[in-house]
Amino acid sequence: MHEYSIVQSLLDSCDVHVRQNNAKKVTKVVIKIGVLSGVEPHLLNEAFEAFKQNSVCHEALLDINIQKVKVSCNKCLAESELEKNEFICPKCGSFDINVLDGEEMYLMSLELE
Template identity: 65%
Template sequence: MHEYSIVQSLLESCEEHARANDAKKVTKVVVKIGVLSGVEPDLLQTAFDTFKEQTVCHNAQFLINVQKIEILCLDCDTKSTLEKHEFSCPKCQSVNIKVTDGEDMFLMSLEME
Protein backbone atom coordinates (compact mmCIF):
# COMPACT_ATOMS: atom_id res chain seq x y z
CA MET A 1 0.00 0.00 0.00
CA HIS A 2 2.15 2.86 -1.26
CA GLU A 3 -0.65 5.36 -0.55
CA TYR A 4 0.65 5.64 3.03
CA SER A 5 4.10 6.77 1.91
CA ILE A 6 2.50 9.16 -0.61
CA VAL A 7 0.39 10.73 2.15
CA GLN A 8 3.40 11.08 4.44
CA SER A 9 5.23 12.94 1.69
CA LEU A 10 2.13 15.05 0.96
CA LEU A 11 1.78 16.00 4.63
CA GLU A 12 5.46 16.97 4.78
CA SER A 13 4.92 19.20 1.76
CA CYS A 14 1.88 20.79 3.42
CA GLU A 15 3.95 21.45 6.55
CA GLU A 16 6.68 23.11 4.46
CA HIS A 17 4.18 25.31 2.59
CA ALA A 18 2.52 26.32 5.86
CA ARG A 19 5.89 27.28 7.41
CA ALA A 20 6.91 29.22 4.31
CA ASN A 21 3.64 31.19 4.44
CA ASP A 22 3.50 31.65 8.24
CA ALA A 23 0.26 29.67 8.37
CA LYS A 24 -0.91 27.95 11.53
CA LYS A 25 -3.07 25.37 9.79
CA VAL A 26 -4.12 24.00 6.43
CA THR A 27 -7.89 23.99 5.89
CA LYS A 28 -8.07 22.39 2.44
CA VAL A 29 -5.81 20.13 0.39
CA VAL A 30 -6.66 19.49 -3.27
CA VAL A 31 -4.86 16.81 -5.28
CA LYS A 32 -5.23 15.55 -8.83
CA ILE A 33 -4.75 11.82 -9.40
CA GLY A 34 -4.45 10.38 -12.88
CA VAL A 35 -6.24 7.10 -13.49
CA LEU A 36 -2.93 5.65 -14.72
CA SER A 37 -0.95 6.86 -11.69
CA GLY A 38 -1.35 3.64 -9.75
CA VAL A 39 -2.78 5.56 -6.78
CA GLU A 40 -6.11 4.33 -5.41
CA PRO A 41 -8.23 7.36 -4.39
CA ASP A 42 -10.13 5.56 -1.60
CA LEU A 43 -6.93 4.25 -0.03
CA LEU A 44 -5.33 7.68 -0.34
CA GLN A 45 -8.33 9.25 1.46
CA THR A 46 -8.08 6.66 4.24
CA ALA A 47 -4.34 7.20 4.59
CA PHE A 48 -4.77 10.99 4.70
CA ASP A 49 -7.47 10.72 7.37
CA THR A 50 -5.25 8.38 9.40
CA PHE A 51 -2.01 10.38 9.26
CA LYS A 52 -3.27 13.99 9.34
CA GLU A 53 -3.61 13.93 13.14
CA GLN A 54 -0.90 15.97 14.89
CA THR A 55 -0.11 17.92 11.69
CA VAL A 56 -1.10 21.32 10.29
CA CYS A 57 -3.69 19.38 8.25
CA HIS A 58 -5.48 18.05 11.35
CA ASN A 59 -8.87 19.52 10.36
CA ALA A 60 -8.20 19.90 6.64
CA GLN A 61 -10.70 18.96 3.98
CA PHE A 62 -9.09 16.58 1.46
CA LEU A 63 -10.38 16.80 -2.10
CA ILE A 64 -9.36 14.36 -4.80
CA ASN A 65 -9.89 15.19 -8.47
CA VAL A 66 -9.53 12.11 -10.65
CA GLN A 67 -7.93 12.92 -14.01
CA LYS A 68 -9.03 10.84 -16.98
CA ILE A 69 -6.54 9.83 -19.65
CA GLU A 70 -5.86 12.58 -22.17
CA ILE A 71 -4.06 11.80 -25.41
CA LEU A 72 -2.67 13.52 -28.46
CA CYS A 73 -2.91 11.62 -31.74
CA LEU A 74 0.41 11.94 -33.54
CA ASP A 75 -1.24 11.12 -36.88
CA CYS A 76 -4.24 13.49 -37.01
CA ASP A 77 -3.12 15.92 -34.24
CA THR A 78 -6.38 15.51 -32.30
CA LYS A 79 -6.51 15.90 -28.52
CA SER A 80 -8.95 13.54 -26.81
CA THR A 81 -10.05 12.34 -23.40
CA LEU A 82 -10.42 8.58 -23.26
CA GLU A 83 -13.53 7.22 -21.58
CA LYS A 84 -12.22 3.64 -21.70
CA HIS A 85 -8.75 2.16 -21.55
CA GLU A 86 -8.69 1.73 -25.32
CA PHE A 87 -5.50 3.43 -26.38
CA SER A 88 -6.39 4.61 -29.83
CA CYS A 89 -7.51 7.90 -31.32
CA PRO A 90 -11.33 8.21 -31.24
CA LYS A 91 -11.21 10.24 -34.46
CA CYS A 92 -8.95 8.19 -36.74
CA GLN A 93 -8.40 4.99 -34.67
CA SER A 94 -4.62 5.38 -34.87
CA VAL A 95 -2.57 3.87 -32.04
CA ASN A 96 0.22 6.37 -32.70
CA ILE A 97 -0.67 8.43 -29.66
CA LYS A 98 0.99 10.22 -26.77
CA VAL A 99 -0.56 10.31 -23.29
CA THR A 100 -0.59 13.97 -22.20
CA ASP A 101 -2.40 13.70 -18.84
CA GLY A 102 -3.69 11.09 -16.45
CA GLU A 103 -0.45 9.40 -15.40
CA ASP A 104 0.59 11.49 -12.39
CA MET A 105 -0.49 12.79 -9.03
CA PHE A 106 -0.16 16.48 -8.22
CA LEU A 107 -0.79 18.71 -5.23
CA MET A 108 -3.02 21.29 -6.91
CA SER A 109 -3.76 23.73 -4.10
CA LEU A 110 -3.72 24.41 -0.38
CA GLU A 111 -5.88 26.74 1.66
CA MET A 112 -4.20 27.95 4.82
CA GLU A 113 -4.90 30.17 7.79
Protein backbone atom coordinates in the same frame (compact mmCIF):
# COMPACT_ATOMS: atom_id res chain seq x y z
CA MET B 1 0.14 -0.05 0.27
CA HIS B 2 2.14 2.86 -1.16
CA GLU B 3 -0.67 5.31 -0.38
CA TYR B 4 0.82 5.60 3.14
CA SER B 5 4.13 6.90 1.82
CA ILE B 6 2.32 9.23 -0.59
CA VAL B 7 0.30 10.70 2.27
CA GLN B 8 3.43 11.15 4.37
CA SER B 9 5.08 13.07 1.51
CA LEU B 10 1.90 15.13 1.08
CA LEU B 11 1.81 15.99 4.79
CA ASP B 12 5.51 16.91 4.70
CA SER B 13 4.87 19.22 1.76
CA CYS B 14 1.94 20.82 3.59
CA ASP B 15 4.15 21.41 6.61
CA VAL B 16 6.74 23.18 4.45
CA HIS B 17 4.07 25.44 2.88
CA VAL B 18 2.63 26.30 6.29
CA ARG B 19 6.07 27.35 7.57
CA GLN B 20 6.94 29.29 4.40
CA ASN B 21 3.69 31.26 4.60
CA ASN B 22 3.62 31.80 8.38
CA ALA B 23 0.30 29.97 8.58
CA LYS B 24 -1.08 27.94 11.46
CA LYS B 25 -2.71 25.06 9.63
CA VAL B 26 -4.03 23.69 6.35
CA THR B 27 -7.81 23.72 5.92
CA LYS B 28 -8.04 22.18 2.44
CA VAL B 29 -5.75 20.06 0.25
CA VAL B 30 -6.63 19.73 -3.44
CA ILE B 31 -4.90 17.00 -5.44
CA LYS B 32 -5.24 15.59 -8.94
CA ILE B 33 -4.82 11.86 -9.43
CA GLY B 34 -4.47 10.41 -12.92
CA VAL B 35 -6.32 7.16 -13.56
CA LEU B 36 -3.03 5.60 -14.69
CA SER B 37 -1.05 6.80 -11.64
CA GLY B 38 -1.46 3.57 -9.71
CA VAL B 39 -2.90 5.49 -6.75
CA GLU B 40 -6.22 4.29 -5.36
CA PRO B 41 -8.20 7.42 -4.39
CA HIS B 42 -10.26 5.74 -1.65
CA LEU B 43 -7.14 4.24 -0.05
CA LEU B 44 -5.36 7.59 -0.28
CA ASN B 45 -8.31 9.28 1.42
CA GLU B 46 -8.34 6.66 4.20
CA ALA B 47 -4.59 7.06 4.73
CA PHE B 48 -4.93 10.86 4.79
CA GLU B 49 -7.68 10.67 7.42
CA ALA B 50 -5.57 8.31 9.54
CA PHE B 51 -2.29 10.25 9.38
CA LYS B 52 -3.46 13.87 9.37
CA GLN B 53 -4.33 13.91 13.09
CA ASN B 54 -0.86 14.89 14.34
CA SER B 55 -0.04 17.29 11.53
CA VAL B 56 -0.78 20.79 10.23
CA CYS B 57 -3.61 19.13 8.28
CA HIS B 58 -5.47 17.87 11.35
CA GLU B 59 -8.65 19.74 10.32
CA ALA B 60 -8.08 19.69 6.56
CA LEU B 61 -10.46 18.46 3.92
CA LEU B 62 -8.89 16.37 1.15
CA ASP B 63 -10.37 17.19 -2.27
CA ILE B 64 -9.44 14.56 -4.87
CA ASN B 65 -9.91 15.32 -8.57
CA ILE B 66 -9.65 12.31 -10.89
CA GLN B 67 -7.87 13.02 -14.19
CA LYS B 68 -8.87 10.92 -17.17
CA VAL B 69 -6.22 9.91 -19.68
CA LYS B 70 -5.60 12.70 -22.17
CA VAL B 71 -3.84 11.79 -25.42
CA SER B 72 -2.63 13.44 -28.58
CA CYS B 73 -2.76 11.63 -31.92
CA ASN B 74 0.32 11.75 -34.12
CA LYS B 75 -1.78 10.93 -37.20
CA CYS B 76 -4.75 13.36 -37.05
CA LEU B 77 -3.22 15.72 -34.42
CA ALA B 78 -6.38 15.63 -32.26
CA GLU B 79 -6.22 15.86 -28.47
CA SER B 80 -8.79 13.73 -26.66
CA GLU B 81 -9.70 12.26 -23.28
CA LEU B 82 -10.08 8.50 -23.32
CA GLU B 83 -13.33 7.15 -21.93
CA LYS B 84 -12.01 3.58 -21.76
CA ASN B 85 -8.59 2.04 -21.30
CA GLU B 86 -8.27 1.60 -25.06
CA PHE B 87 -5.21 3.44 -26.25
CA ILE B 88 -6.46 4.42 -29.68
CA CYS B 89 -7.38 7.83 -31.00
CA PRO B 90 -11.15 8.30 -30.59
CA LYS B 91 -11.18 10.56 -33.66
CA CYS B 92 -9.36 8.48 -36.30
CA GLY B 93 -8.67 5.08 -34.68
CA SER B 94 -4.88 5.36 -34.86
CA PHE B 95 -2.70 3.60 -32.28
CA ASP B 96 0.01 6.25 -32.81
CA ILE B 97 -0.79 8.37 -29.76
CA ASN B 98 1.07 10.07 -26.90
CA VAL B 99 -0.26 10.27 -23.36
CA LEU B 100 -0.42 13.92 -22.24
CA ASP B 101 -2.10 13.59 -18.85
CA GLY B 102 -3.53 11.03 -16.47
CA GLU B 103 -0.38 9.22 -15.33
CA GLU B 104 0.63 11.33 -12.34
CA MET B 105 -0.52 12.78 -9.06
CA TYR B 106 -0.20 16.51 -8.34
CA LEU B 107 -0.75 18.75 -5.36
CA MET B 108 -2.91 21.39 -7.01
CA SER B 109 -3.56 23.81 -4.15
CA LEU B 110 -3.68 24.34 -0.41
CA GLU B 111 -5.90 26.58 1.68
CA LEU B 112 -4.00 27.88 4.68
CA GLU B 113 -5.15 29.61 7.82
